[in-house]
Amino acid sequence: MDVSKRAFNFCAGPAALPEAVLQRAQAELLDWQGKGLSVMEMSHRSDEYTAIAEKAEQDLRDLMEIPSDYKVLFLQGGAIAENAIVPMNLLRGRTVADYVNTGEWSKKSIKEAKKYCAVNVAASGEDRGFTYIPARETWKLSKDAGYVHICSNETIGGIEYHWTPDTGDVPLVADMSSHILSRAVDVARYGLIYAGAQKNIGPAGLTIVIVRDDLIGQALPITPSAFDYKQQADSDSMLNTPPTYAVYIAGLVFKWLKEQGGLAQIEKHNIGKAKLLYDYLDQSRFFVSPVDRQDRSRMNVPFKLTNEALDEEFLKGAKQRAMVQLKGHRSVGGMRASIYNAMPIEGVKALVEYMREFEAKHG
Ligand SMILES: *Cc1c(COP(=O)(O)O)cnc(C)c1O
Numbered sequence: 506m507d508v509s510k511r512a513f514n515f516c517a518g519p520a521a522l523p524e525a526v527l528q529r530a531q532a533e534l535l536d537w538q539g540k541g542l543s544v545m546e547m548s549h550r551s552d553e554y555t556a557i558a559e560k561a562e563q564d565l566r567d568l569m570e571i572p573s574d575y576k577v578l579f580l581q582g583g584a585i586a587e588n589a590i591v592p593m594n595l596l597r598g599r600t601v602a603d604y605v606n607t608g609e610w611s612k613k614s615i616k617e618a619k620k621y622c623a624v625n626v627a628a629s630g631e632d633r634g635f636t637y638i639p640a641r642e643t644w645k646l647s648k649d650a651g652y653v654h655i656c657s658n659e660t661i662g663g664i665e666y667h668w669t670p671d672t673g674d675v676p677l678v679a680d681m682s683s684h685i686l687s688r689a690v691d692v693a694r695y696g697l698i699y700a701g702a703q704k705n706i707g708p709a710g711l712t713i714v715i716v717r718d719d720l721i722g723q724a725l726p727i728t729p730s731a732f733d734y735k736q737q738a739d740s741d742s743m744l745n746t747p748p749t750y751a752v753y754i755a756g757l758v759f760k761w762l763k764e765q766g767g768l769a770q771i772e773k774h775n776i777g778k779a780k781l782l783y784d785y786l787d788q789s790r791f792f793v794s795p796v797d798r799q800d801r802s803r804m805n806v807p808f809k810l811t812n813e814a815l816d817e818e819f820l821k822g823a824k825q826r827a828m829v830q831l832k833g834h835r836s837v838g839g840m841r842a843s844i845y846n847a848m849p850i851e852g853v854k855a856l857v858e859y860m861r862e863f864e865a866k867h868g
Contacts, residue, residue: 513852516830517660517805518683519703521847526757544753549746558747561756568759568768571692571715578714578734579742579752584610584682584701587712588617590732591654591678595697596622597723599651603627603675605644608635608659609836610680618654621725625650635662637797641670652676652696658684658802660704661834663794663841665802669694676720684804685713686762687846688772696720705804705845707755710748762846771846778844778853779803785857791868792860809839815867816840826859828852 514521537544540553547554562577571577582590592602602622604615606629618624625647628639646653653672658665660683669691670677676696685700692698697716703709714734721734730736731745765771783801786794792808794801810816819840823831833839844853 510827512827512829513848513855514829515842515844515848515852515856517704517834517841517843518701519709520705520843520845522707522754523758523761523847526754526761529757530754545750547749549743549749554749557749557753557756558742561752561759564756564759564763565713568686568762569690569692569715574718575692576714576716576718576721576734576738578716578737579747580712580714580732580737581710581745581748582732583703583709583712584680584699585613585617586732587680587699587714588614589620590728590734591697591699592618592621592651593728593732594724594734595676595678595720596651596725597720599649601625601647601650603644603646603650603653603672605629605639605653605655605670606631607638607656607664608662609834610656610659610661610682611654614654614656614680622651627653630664634795635659635664636795636800638664638666638800641668644670646672646675650675652678654678654680656680658682658804660802660805660843661807661837661841663796663802663805663807664800665804667799676717683843683845684802686768686771687775687804689768702751702755704843705847707758708751711751711755713755774850775803775844775846778848778850779806781850781853781857782806782842782844785860789860789864789868791864804845805841805843807833807837807839807841809833812867813838818867819863822863823856823859826855828856828859831856 534543600622602618603625606626615624627646628644630637630639653675657679678697679695681698682700683704686705699714702711716734724733737744786792786808791811794808831840833841
């Protein structure tokens with residue numbers, strides 16, 4: 506295929522993958538490293554697949570500098586399944602969990618957790634339409650919570666924690682689905698981090714869980730074995746057949762990230778991309794960003810046209826310029842540009858250029 510025909514894909518997820526990764530996967534599709542078979546066709550217990558999975562885990566550990574007392578699990582079910590799996594595993598005899606409500610994904614987490622425990626909503630940004638992250642001083646944490654849950658990047662609202670909440674001895678749990686690997690993170694500040702792969706890691710079907718050793722092994726008796734962190738940790742995430750091909754692609758993405766210089770380098774790159782777009786939005790009188798400046802996501806940038814009647818024309822013109830998936834989430838409307846790791850700066854430049862032209866014509 507002619508690579509120059511590939512669109513700039515601003516989809517929130519499943520999202521763009523690095524071209525180099527797709528090309529490598531294509532080259533190895535029929536015959537992985539001279540073994541005469543595709544990764545898709547390998548036993549998950551084979552030496553070949555074991556090497557792929559071990560390398561993927563090691564590269565992720567290197568990239569995020571994951572301490573040795575944390576397990577890395579390759580699971581299935583996505584972040585939405587984790588909304589149930591987390592309380593099943595982490596309550597550890599406690600009956601309440603604290604949740605911070607910052608938007609659509611937090612709300613889903615809260616709703617699901619209520620099936621397993623009492624939920625204390627410690628803070629909420631609902632009063633201002635989820636356009637900001639409530640300051641830590643305003644959180645009302647419970648005395649004996651099993652954990653404190655946050656969504657560290659709200660994919661739909663486009664808000665992101667640019668700080669790590671201090672929750673004392675109570676484990677901090679974060680849904681990092683839409684910004685994991687976009688920036689350096691101090692893993693030791695968290696009890697558990699989870700992420701669906703399809704935003705910034707690889708294909709849908711893989712869920713990554715990073716959990717501190719001392720928090721596992723006390724799952725509720727009703728917990729399905731495949732969702733019991735301890736059982737999965739003890740069997741190297743192979744209690745059931747793992748999503749082998751998704752793990753392989755994730756491994757190629759980790760390798761690509763290392764080649765880019767690791768997370769510090771990628772973070773710089775992401776700051777540059779986000780700045781380009783937000784700077785344009787802030788000086789424009791035609792496009793607006795609804796989010797408080799200090800809480801704006803570097804990964805998901807929602808914006809609105811002041812004249813909503815032009816939404817369709819804007820999207821049509823973007824598509825003609827091979828910029829796709831800019832339509833905002835149905836719950837908020839407007840536009841959203843997701844600019845994950847795999848989006849090159851050229852894509853953001855092309856978008857801003859198009860917005861400038863569109864504004865000049867209609868503004
Ligand atoms: C996409 C997303 C989810 C949902 O992930 P699934 O893989 O569909 O379960 C949950 N949380 C966040 C923050 C997301 O971006």
